Amino acid sequence: EVHLVESGGGLVKPGGSLRLSCAASGFTFINAWMSWVRQAPGKGLEWVGRIRSKTAGGTTDCAAPVKTRFTVSRDDSTNTLYLQMSSLKTDDTAVYYCTDGRAYWGQGTLVTVSS
Amino acid sequence: DIQMTQSPSSLSASVGDRVTITCRASQSISRDLNWYQHKPGTAPELLIYGASSLQNGVPSRFSGSGSGTDFTLTINSLQPEDFATYYCQQGHGTFGQGTEVEIK
Numbered sequence: 001e002v003h004l005v006e007s008g009g010g011l012v013k014p015g016g017s018l019r020l021s022c023a024a025s026g027f028t029f030i031n032a033w034m035s036w037v038r039q040a041p042g043k044g045l046e047w048v049g050r051i052r053s054k055t056a057g058g059t060t061d062c063a064a065p066v067k068t069r070f071t072v073s074r075d076d077s078t079n080t081l082y083l084q085m086s087s088l089k090t091d092d093t094a095v096y097y098c099t100d101g102r103a104y105w106g107q108g109t110l111v112t113v114s115s
Numbered sequence: 116d117i118q119m120t121q122s123p124s125s126l127s128a129s130v131g132d133r134v135t136i137t138c139r140a141s142q143s144i145s146r147d148l149n150w151y152q153h154k155p156g157t158a159p160e161l162l163i164y165g166a167s168s169l170q171n172g173v174p175s176r177f178s179g180s181g182s183g184t185d186f187t188l189t190i191n192s193l194q195p196e197d198f199a200t201y202y203c204q205q206g207h208g209t210f211g212q213g214t215e216v217e218i219k
Contacts, residue, residue, distance in 0.1 A: 103161040107158060
């Protein structure tokens with residue numbers, strides 16, 4: 001059975017940093033492209049960033065609103081996906097999901113950016 | 116970034132109705148298009164991938180079509196459990212704004 005479990009969310013002040021983790025199991029993580037998606041309160045789903053599998057180059061892309069502040073990375077030895085977030089803004093307050101870009105999603109972790 | 120424009124933003128429908136939601140990409144994405152159903156407090160559920168392939172376990176009243184820049188999600192004979200928000204997404208990329216399907 002596939003499991004994606006996010007962790008690392010919480011309350012952080014504007015300008016602060018946070019690293020989210022996503023522990024994956026039940027599928028061949030090393031071959032999977034992975035993404036982060038968020039949903040701010042009362043808003044729709046927003047794609048945050050993706051990382052390709054190592055065989056596809058392992059490169060990353062992030063959405064324009066976070067491109068200079070967020071970094072997606074992976075550790076295929078531990079089947080873990082990461083989202084490093086810096087210079088956080090109140091607009092980054094959201095539930096953050098990791099996903100394989102199709103059917104597998106975590107339960108989400110809440111990030112609240114507030115003073 | 117590729118932009119995904121979804122319409123309508125909301126609609127009211129009755130049980131048994133046929134519902135159609137459209138999604139337009141700002142440039143060709145071939146058939147790299149997913150459709151999701153999302154209910155509050157839960158993770159999104161994949162309905163359609165590759166523009167027209169039905170995800171395992173999803174009822175056959177859901178169907179998808181299109182390629183290039185124009186895509187459609189159709190729900191035949193809307194059921195009570197189908198009232199939710201629907202999103203299109205370029206694979207590993209941008210989402211549409213969502214379509215909220217409400218009970219008439």
